[in-house]
Amino acid sequence: MPSDKSPRGSLGKTLEDARRDAGFQTLSTRLAYSNPWTALREDIIVHPNGKQGLYGIVERGEFVVILPMHADGRITLIRQFRYPVGExxxxxxxxxxxxxxxxxPIELALGELREETGLRAGEMIHVGSMYQGAGYSNQKGHVFLARNLTRGETELESTEEDITCHDMTLEAFEALIxxxxxxxxxxxxxxxxxxxxGLI
Amino acid sequence: MPSDKSPRGSLGKTLEDARRDAGFQTLSTRLAYSNPWTALREDIIVHPNGKQGLYGIVERGEFVVILPMHADGRITLIRQFRYPVGExxxxxxxxxxxxxxxxxPIELALGELREETGLRAGEMIHVGSMYQGAGYSNQKGHVFLARNLTRGETELESTEEDITCHDMTLEAFEALIxxxxxxxxxxxxxxxxxxxxGLI
Structure with a gap:
């Protein structure tokens, strides 16, 4: 799990420095819960207006998401059952x-794509980064476009066995949305x- | 907080039914953590392949996100400091x-838009719904397009006082992305x- 002991923010400042510079004060922090994937940290903070409050932060590791684009313009999507939402x-x-x-992150993206779809990417473009839910979580995601694809076997983890792969045109993908x-x-x-x- | 006692999924099934139909078995569930906004439920489950495992689920209420579109084609964005990521x-x-x-959700969208931007929407279109992070959370978001806008005073909560509003063209918004x-x-x-x- 990421620790917020002294991570560097995008401006080279520590998270602590960035918060202080924005007028926030962290009075205390405690790890309220953790499992191998998710931790919950509970901070007592003072807002810039002087008000004291509790801030629960869901801490999760960085993730990657990959759009695999084939030479014929089709893309590969997966379907899987998500236990938290039951769909x-x-x-x-x-x-x-x-x-x-x-x-x-590029290594992670290559690995996840191979495991879930069997696709090997000759080109993996880091498109950008984003925060999953910056109001309550520190989780950051990296977006990739995968090209020059060749197809091999999937390497699903035992808990991912229900994943199915589907190639479709960009038009079909947009119709799904x-x-x-x-x-x-x-x-x-x-x-x-x-x-x-402007990459697709 | 949402309880998963008997919520209805999109197909009219309870969450429990949907999980069972997908081959998952929930052996136990316990509330491991909660504050007024976030709870963490820890389930012991049996995967369809028979393997037993722990599933930590971040439970959060539904949310709305609104794209306010003015008659002149400009849209309104906000900026705010997000404590979890320090930016x-x-x-x-x-x-x-x-x-x-x-x-x-429409009432919530009208209220949030008014509070954060001072904008009153004569038209609030429910565009669709999405899951924040279905691999670890049950949180669902509703997307709205707000039109026929008139500008009034903001009604920021005391912890939102640093929010600033910015009108910009769609081109400027896309440049930000x-x-x-x-x-x-x-x-x-x-x-x-x-x-x-095709709404914008």
Whole structure:
């Protein structure tokens, strides 16, 4: 799990420095819960206006989400059952590094794509980064576009065995969104970022 | 907080039914943590392949995110400091109903838009719904497009006092995304949904 002992923010400041510079004061912090994937830290803070309050922060490791684009213009989506919401969702391949820290996001993206879809990417473009839910979580995601694809075997973890892969045109993908059938926020956001960059 | 005692899924099934139909078995569930906004439930489950495991689920109430579109084609974004990530982010107005349950998302959207931006919407279009992070959370978001806008005073909560509002063209908004300056996944996803529907 990421620790907020002294991580560096985007401006080279520590998280602590950034908060102080914005007028926030952290009076105390305690780890209220943790499992191998998710921790919950509870801070007692003073807001810039002087008011004291509790801030619960969901701490999770960085993740990657990949849009795999084939030479014929088709893309590969997956479907999987998501236990927290009780639905089988359409998604782009994605994953979070659970065991190692300081892993290169590109390595993670190559690995997750291969494991979930069997696709090997000759080109993995880092499109940008985003925060999953900055109001309550520190989790950061990296968006990738994968190209020069070749297909091999999937390497699903035992808990991912229900994942199915589906190749479709960009038009079919956009129809899924338009019809309300693609409900995964991560996939929607990744698509917006890739599109804004003019990459598809 | 939402309870998973007997919520109805999108197919009219209870969450419990949907999980069982997908081959998952919930052996036990316990509330491991809660504050007024976030709870963490820890389930011991049996996967369809028979393997037993722990599933930590972050439970949060539904939220709304609103893209306010003015008659001249400009849209309104906000900036606010987000304590969990230590950065001041560009975002669309958004909010979560903290106190009431079973609130109409349109009412919530009208209220959040008014509070954060001072904008009153004559038209509030429900564009679609999405899951914040279906792999670890039950949180659902509703995307709205607000039109027929008139400007009044903001009604910021005391902890939102640092919020600033910014009108900009759609081109400027897309440039923010393209340049990597818009890092809020919720805002990116909402934009993708609204765009796919052909509403902007």
């Amino acid at each position: 089988r969702l359409w998604e782009l391949p994605m994953g979070m590094w659970e065991t190692k820290e300081d892993v290169d 338009r019809d309300g059938d693609l409900k995964c926020m991560v996939s929607l956001a990744a698509f917006a970022l890739i599109r804004a960059k | 001041r982010l560009w975002e669309l107005p958004m909010g979560m109903w903290e106190t009431k349950e079973d609130v109409d 393209r340049d990597g300056d818009l890092k809020c996944m919720v805002s990116l996803a909402a934009f993708a949904l609204i765009r796919a529907k």
